[in-house]
Amino acid sequence: MRRSALFASLTTAALAAAMAAAAPASAINTYKAQPAPERTEVGALIVQWDRDGNPGTPDVVDWYCSGTMIDENTFLTAAHCTTDWPTGARFYVSLAQDVQGALDAAGTPAEKAAVGVEGTQHTSPDYPGNSADAHDIAVIEFNDTQAAELAQRWPFNPATLPAAGQFDALGSRALDAATWQVAGYGTEEAKRGPGGQTHPGGGVRMKAEVGFNALNKTWVRLAMNESRGYGGACYGDSGGPNFVTLDGELVLAATTITGDGPCYATNVSYRLDTPSARGFLAEFVDLP
Incomplete structure (x- = not known):
């Protein structure tokens, strides 16, 4: 099975009833888990989207997936996390250790969105692919201003990618x-x-x-x-x-x-x- 449940998480009961969109993946299971404050390159994908049919007033902001900074302005995540959202959905990334706590402390949708830094999503054009190659890969790209804000709020060292093959x-x-x-x-x-x-x-x-x-x-x-x-x-x-x-x-x-x-x-x-x-x-x- 795919974790969208693919491993995207259902953070509100209303989400499943409201739309068939990418669901957030779940947390690390408890039986060997430890906090990871040192993994500052690892972040959460936050999505702002409209549920009530009025795209001028997006009313849902929540985290849905995880990902990793792979250079100063590129956040790597899964394609099933960035697709099937309503028109006008906006994507943000937070590298905070406790993203849920920050969202809970925020009030309005705008304040919740400000928990992260906004970027532009780019999804593999070959997604969803097939069982041999799902092409389940996407990035959130930040312009220079957004990348500078991200680094100022959460200093990080980008992850090291593997060599070909x-x-x-x-x-x-x-x-x-x-x-x-x-x-x-x-x-x-x-x-x-x-x-x-x-x-x-x-x-x-x-x-x-x-x-x-x-x-x-x-x-x-x-x-x-x-x-x-x-x-x-x-x-x-x-x-x-x-x-x-x-x-x-x-x-x-x-x-x-x-x-x-x-x-x-x-x-x-x-x-x-x-x-x-x-x-x-x-x-x-x-x-x-």
Whole structure:
């Protein structure tokens, strides 16, 4: 299944009833999760959109997905986070540790939007693609003024992207021996209650170690089983980073896209070393 639920998070009950738009991915699940204040390059995608049919007064502002700054003015996220919104939707990015707290403290839609910095979304023209290559990749691009505001509010070092074909060259044995980590703002794993399953939490930047499972043509499949000592991603983590440490360097290997519905077992992430991912990103950043 896709995490839009693809791992986009449903932060308000009204959202699902109001529209069939990209849903925010969930938070890092609780069983190995830690706060990630040091991952200042990881941020939340905030969307302002109209729900009442009056586009002159956008009435909904909320965070929906995660993502990563990959240079001074480019925020990488998932295409399913930036598509299917009503006309006039506007996109903002916050690199704050607690985005949900900032939104809760704000009052009007304009004040909530000001929690982030506005940018322009660019979605892969090949999305949604197919199971072999979903082309589920997008960026939020900032002009010079917006980029300066972003850096002033939240100083950060952009993530390091992989070289072309780097993971194929390394092979599964080396990737299995490496340390992997997922980060994002998503919700927690499913909790069972009288009303059925819920996914609490979300909106705070967290991280968890995950394990390598398999390398496919455009996907990295990562284990997040508690029994194996791992945590993992959930709804609202869509578009967020999956890092791997190679030769002591933290490399942004892939972005969270989907996984199992309860968020117990598997994180399926879109590789960033492939020709299709690099072909899209080359329009916006200098690639290694």
